[in-house]
Amino acid sequence: MTLHEDLVRTVVYQHPQALEAISTHYCPGCTHGIAHRLIAEVIDELGIQEQTILVAPVGCAVFAYDYLAVDGVEAAHGRAPAMATGIKRSLPDRIVFTYQGDGDLAAIGTAEIIHAAARGEHITTIFINNAIYGMTGGQMAPTSLPDQRTTSSPFGRNPAIAGNPIRMTELIAAIEGSAYVVRRSLHNVREIRKAKKAIKTAFRVQQAGLGFAMVELLSACPTNWGLSAPDALKWVEEHMVPYYPLGDYKVLDAVKALEDRE
Amino acid sequence: MQEEVIFAGFGGQGVLFAGQLLAYTAMDEGKHVTWIPSYGPEMRGGTANCTVVVSDEPIGSPLVSRPSIAVVFNNPSMIKYRDQVKPGGLLVVNISIVEATTRREDITILNIPATETANALGETRLTNMILMGAMLAARPVVSVETLRQTIIERLPKRRQDLLALNLEAITKGVELAQAQLVARA
Amino acid sequence: MTVQLLKGNVAIAEAAVRAGLEAYFGYPITPQTELLEHLSARMVELGRVFVQAESEVAAINMVYGAACTGVRTMTSSSSPGVSLMQEGLSYIAASEVPCVVVDMMRGGPGLGNIQPSQADYFQVTRSAGHGDYHPIVLAPASVQEAIDLTFLAFDLADQYRHVVLLVGDGLIGQMMEPAEMPEMRPIRPRPDWAITGAKGRSKHVITSINLTAEENEAANRRIQARLAVIRAREQRSVEHYIEGAKVLVIGFGTSGRVAQSAVKMAREAGIPVGLFRPVTLWPFPEDRLRALVDDGVEAIVVVEMNAGQMLEDVRLVVGREMPIALHSRLGGAVPLPEDILEDIVAVAQKLGLAGPETVR
Numbered sequence: 001m002t003l004h005e006d007l008v009r010t011v012v013y014q015h016p017q018a019l020e021a022i023s024t025h026y027c028p029g030c031t032h033g034i035a036h037r038l039i040a041e042v043i044d045e046l047g048i049q050e051q052t053i054l055v056a057p058v059g060c061a062v063f064a065y066d067y068l069a070v071d072g073v074e075a076a077h078g079r080a081p082a083m084a085t086g087i088k089r090s091l092p093d094r095i096v097f098t099y100q101g102d103g104d105l106a107a108i109g110t111a112e113i114i115h116a117a118a119r120g121e122h123i124t125t126i127f128i129n130n131a132i133y134g135m136t137g138g139q140m141a142p143t144s145l146p147d148q149r150t151t152s153s154p155f156g157r158n159p160a161i162a163g164n165p166i167r168m169t170e171l172i173a174a175i176e177g178s179a180y181v182v183r184r185s186l187h188n189v190r191e192i193r194k195a196k197k198a199i200k201t202a203f204r205v206q207q208a209g210l211g212f213a214m215v216e217l218l219s220a221c222p223t224n225w226g227l228s229a230p231d232a233l234k235w236v237e238e239h240m241v242p243y244y245p246l247g248d249y250k251v252l253d254a255v256k257a258l259e260d261r262e
Numbered sequence: 263m264q265e266e267v268i269f270a271g272f273g274g275q276g277v278l279f280a281g282q283l284l285a286y287t288a289m290d291e292g293k294h295v296t297w298i299p300s301y302g303p304e305m306r307g308g309t310a311n312c313t314v315v316v317s318d319e320p321i322g323s324p325l326v327s328r329p330s331i332a333v334v335f336n337n338p339s340m341i342k343y344r345d346q347v348k349p350g351g352l353l354v355v356n357i358s359i360v361e362a363t364t365r366r367e368d369i370t371i372l373n374i375p376a377t378e379t380a381n382a383l384g385e386t387r388l389t390n391m392i393l394m395g396a397m398l399a400a401r402p403v404v405s406v407e408t409l410r411q412t413i414i415e416r417l418p419k420r421r422q423d424l425l426a427l428n429l430e431a432i433t434k435g436v437e438l439a440q441a442q443l444v445a446r447a
Numbered sequence: 448m449t450v451q452l453l454k455g456n457v458a459i460a461e462a463a464v465r466a467g468l469e470a471y472f473g474y475p476i477t478p479q480t481e482l483l484e485h486l487s488a489r490m491v492e493l494g495r496v497f498v499q500a501e502s503e504v505a506a507i508n509m510v511y512g513a514a515c516t517g518v519r520t521m522t523s524s525s526s527p528g529v530s531l532m533q534e535g536l537s538y539i540a541a542s543e544v545p546c547v548v549v550d551m552m553r554g555g556p557g558l559g560n561i562q563p564s565q566a567d568y569f570q571v572t573r574s575a576g577h578g579d580y581h582p583i584v585l586a587p588a589s590v591q592e593a594i595d596l597t598f599l600a601f602d603l604a605d606q607y608r609h610v611v612l613l614v615g616d617g618l619i620g621q622m623m624e625p626a627e628m629p630e631m632r633p634i635r636p637r638p639d640w641a642i643t644g645a646k647g648r649s650k651h652v653i654t655s656i657n658l659t660a661e662e663n664e665a666a667n668r669r670i671q672a673r674l675a676v677i678r679a680r681e682q683r684s685v686e687h688y689i690e691g692a693k694v695l696v697i698g699f700g701t702s703g704r705v706a707q708s709a710v711k712m713a714r715e716a717g718i719p720v721g722l723f724r725p726v727t728l729w730p731f732p733e734d735r736l737r738a739l740v741d742d743g744v745e746a747i748v749v750v751e752m753n754a755g756q757m758l759e760d761v762r763l764v765v766g767r768e769m770p771i772a773l774h775s776r777l778g779g780a781v782p783l784p785e786d787i788l789e790d791i792v793a794v795a796q797k798l799g800l801a802g803p804e805t806v807r
């Protein structure tokens with residue numbers, strides 16, 4: 001083999017098979033697309049495309065099933081973990097995951113996510129925290145930061161009136177039944193790589209039947225934040241990360257063993 | 263008299279504002295008027311449009327399948343609306359950035375270099391006022407005089423510095439249209 | 448009062464403020480969100496209560512709590528959110544406390560879309576939750592009417608201690624029209640039945656449980672007696688071109704408004720047709736409709752943005768013999784005047800009221 005042939009044969013980058021080859025409806029600079037791609041790469045690497053079932057949320061990612069090349073269903077707003085429970089209990093050997101925004105998971109769907117975790121439901125949840133209601137045009141989310149201006153907190157979020165932002169990862173980590181609960185971010189390449197690794201672990205936890213797994217991804221919404229795409233990533237780093245520290249909040253020993261074998 | 267006007271273009275081109283300005287002007291002339299935007303997620307795809315109905319009588323439907331006037335700010339809007347204008351109607355085209363054409367002979371077509379003219383005035387955001395002036399020159403849905411008055415009265419305080427430019431842009435639009443209409447007559 | 452150009456959602460929100468709204472609870476949903484957004488600024492400025500709830504289930508129960516304290520309170524949503532409110536609405540109705548709920552209906556079932564629809568007619572007029580009652584339902588067809596009916600909604604809610612729903616759709620909510628906004632009204636005093644803490648009086652209890660059948664039947668009889676009064680007194684409707692109408696077009700809200708254009712065109716073509724637009728969907732304006740029918744209506748065209756839900760109420764009033772044609776658009780589609788006109792012409796031709804060449 002010549003050097004040249006070797007170069008030709010080493011694939012360093014390609015379109016994941018589990019990602020449909022179409023362009024998305026997401027706004028420029030939105031990180032939903034990155035999260036989709038990471039999930040697709042993990043599905044490819046684990047070779048589970050034909051076993052995986054996606055439960056899509058109500059939110060900007062409502063059409064996630066158009067972009068991921070796996071079976072998909074669309075839940076009512078906030079109910080994805082309940083629907084995923086029904087699917088997983090009926091098809092225990094399939095890989096079932098929910099993909100949910102902060103309004104979906106941390107407001108209207110709080111009960112469903114907490115109880116799915118408490119039951120130790122063998123599902124995986126990818127939680128997109130962009131601190132805003134994207135789809136409805138920029139209202140305050142349960143994860144909006146103190147003083148954050150949104151279309152429904154025009155004077156800035158005042159915790160005395162509008163409540164405090166909820167740290168869902170910490171909450172779910174405290175629940176018996178959750179096996180792997182971590183927070184990552186999508187604001188730069190290094191963090192994106194870490195996010196992918198966590199997503200992979202979360203799916204492997206499900207394969208190994210170890211319990212409920214959730215990866216929170218801090219995400220950008222330039223359109224509704226009124227920022228340029230680069231500034232939005234900077235905003236994630238400078239404002240969201242301090243409030244929502246990145247890290248592992250629950251990793252059962254059995255999960256650590258999985259990670260070590262990797 | 264009833265006119266149905268569709269303004270369509272990219273978000274940020276002042277499409278919705280142009281429609282609202284027409285609605286305010288019609289109201290100031292004591293006419294019946296409705297303004298309705300396209301709304302929801304479709305807006306975020308980058309296109310925006312609104313429909314304004316102006317009438318001497320109470321207005322039934324604020325939505326129309328076939329407008330009497332379409333003002334198209336960009337190429338996708340041209341493609342979407344060029345065939346919908348009613349026979350005998352008016353199509354005002356921002357020829358600076360619209361590439362698509364039409365062979366229709368049953369409507370009046372005005373090709374207005376609105377973006378270029380606005381840039382020459384030093385402010386791209388005047389594109390909408392130039393197209394508005396052109397539209398009114400061909401079809402007096404409201405009078406240009408009331409439009410000027412409405413702008414003077416309703417331009418937000420923080421935009422007052424643009425007042426003179428806005429009025430000038432309307433005049434430019436009227437002139438550009440008249441030159442074309444006269445050439446054809 | 449001066450005429451202003453107002454957007455439906457914002458107009459309703461501001462009208463509610465001026466009608467003395469003291470506490471608003473809501474959750475974002477298109478095509479109603481501007482209403483919540485307007486109140487998120489206005490209520491805070493005025494030192495009144497605004498809470499963005501975590502869901503519509505929570506929002507309606509916050510309204511329930513506020514209503515028990517005797518303040519003027521409301522929530523607003525759109526179809527999927529109103530589905531989630533059904534339980535709370537039933538408790539509120541059973542507890543006989545007043546509240547106002549705005550439903551800017553959208554295309555269903557399921558997530559559907561955000562386009563204008565009237566598919567919640569059954570959901571809102573039949574019971575709005577479990578049990579045995581009807582809420583009062585008001586359906587505006589213009590921005591001005593939306594303002595006027597918002598004031599009326601609060602007054603009716605107080606007068607009958609009942610749930611009042613104001614139903615529109617994205618077209619009413621998103622449209623701007625010239626309208627007049629009444630002056631700010633003073634906050635009304637708290638009613639004497641309110642839960643305020645039993646200081647200097649015997650305690651008040653507001654509950655919806657009645658363990659024995661006897662007790663619960665008595666409570667139901669009381670509600671039904673009140674509904675009978677509402678049904679006798681509060682029917683409202685609007686008519687256009689009704690003089691000598693042999694064909695009657697019936698539609699509410701947006702469909703009624705669009706149909707008005709079609710009726711006008713048909714009149715211009717010499718067809719004796721009139722428009723009947725119910726403003727109260729419950730109570731359905733049956734008395735006036737019956738009178739019109741007795742006055743010589745020979746056929747009816749019902750126009751709805753659903754599969755013919757109101758048609759069932761029309762049928763109950765006019766009996767089996769009356770020919771009724773349905774012009775129905777589904778899933779978020781809005782009827783067009785020229786399409787309705789075709790149906791009117793077809794019906795008129797069958798009755799010999801229009802020649803074969805009418806309106807081509």
Ligand SMILES: Cc1ncc(C[n+]2csc(CCOP(=O)(O)OP(=O)(O)O)c2C)c(N)n1
Nearest residue numbers: 058059060077101102103104133134135476
């Ligand atoms: C019962 C119900 N209430 C409200 C809505 C409207 N709605 C659609 S998406 C959404 C929130 C989306 O925000 P988030 O979950 O944070 O996701 P994002 O769009 O930001 O990705 C809401 C409130 C709905 N569809 N159903």
